[in-house]
Amino acid sequence: MTNQLHIERNGPIATLVFNRAEKKNSFSLAMFKQLGQILEELEKDTSIKLLILKGVDETSFSSGADITEFLENRFSAEKAKAYNDLTLESVEKLYRFPKPTIALIKTLAIGGGLELANSCDFRFASAGSKLGITAANIGIIYNLTSTKRLVNLIGPSKAKELLYTAKLISAEEGQEIGLIDYVFPMEEVEKECLIFANKIVSKSSTANNGIKQVIQSILDGENEETLEIEQLILDSFSSKDYTEGIQAFLEKRKPNFT
Structure with missing residues (x-):
């Protein structure tokens, strides 16, 4: 390089x-x-x-x-x-x-x-x-x-x-x-x-990277969720970031996303 x-x-x-x-x-x-x-x-x-x-x-x-x-x-x-x-x-x-x-x-x-x-x-x-x-x-x-x-x-x-x-x-x-x-x-x-x-x-990369992909799909002309986007969203609910985010909310602390 x-x-x-x-x-x-x-x-x-x-x-x-x-x-x-x-x-x-x-x-x-x-x-x-x-x-x-x-x-x-x-x-x-x-x-x-x-x-x-x-x-x-x-x-x-x-x-x-x-x-x-x-x-x-x-x-x-x-x-x-x-x-x-x-x-x-x-x-x-x-x-x-x-x-x-x-x-x-x-x-x-x-x-x-x-x-x-x-x-x-x-x-x-x-x-x-x-x-x-x-x-x-x-x-x-x-x-x-x-x-x-x-x-x-x-x-x-x-x-x-x-x-x-x-x-x-x-x-x-x-x-x-x-x-x-x-x-x-x-x-x-x-x-x-x-x-x-x-x-x-400081926020969830799972969320932010997924949000970027969703917005990109909109910019590319999509008006409805594709199967790929739908799966991307559903997968976020089984991510470590989701578990940490919910736990942090319940414990009234800032999440520690890794």
Whole structure:
């Protein structure tokens, strides 16, 4: 594993750090591939209950895909398809990661960087951060799956405005239109993100991971419980978390979910 992506662990919270500050954490094709591998490993790690994504410092969350690679890796329809398939596979793994996820944005999230953030469950941003998707500046069409996520977050009109103009908006405007969940001053945003994360991991992973799967089914167009979702819900009633939760309630104490 290269140092451009690395994991920091804090109990049940894993933080995936983008460590390419000299290029504002732009993602090379190799980094997208590595991202998918890391997510697969973290999915299997039962000690991890929540994942945070962030840049290595205050320079940037991510400025997106490394455009300097495009002439080599994305300069024909055939090469573009191979590039797009690989990158979208990793982004999809993040979007469907079975545990809660938070994007911690400092200063900048543009293009593929904002695409990664939009694939997380929550987005925290430092005040004044700049956000945008600038595909129209280089003449490419933004992919459907990520466009759908953007539309789900901010609606079709605002999504068109953001994409047509390729403009950058502030974190504050992003919060107003539903793109960003929480905005804090730079010196407070990471602390507030961790407070929020710890609230989540103090609860039942059986419940939270299941809730994420149920909401994902709704986003995927389901209007009724599938057999899989019905079984998921029923299985929760025989889980250790359910036993502990009921016992804690009866004993008037906080549950200790493991």
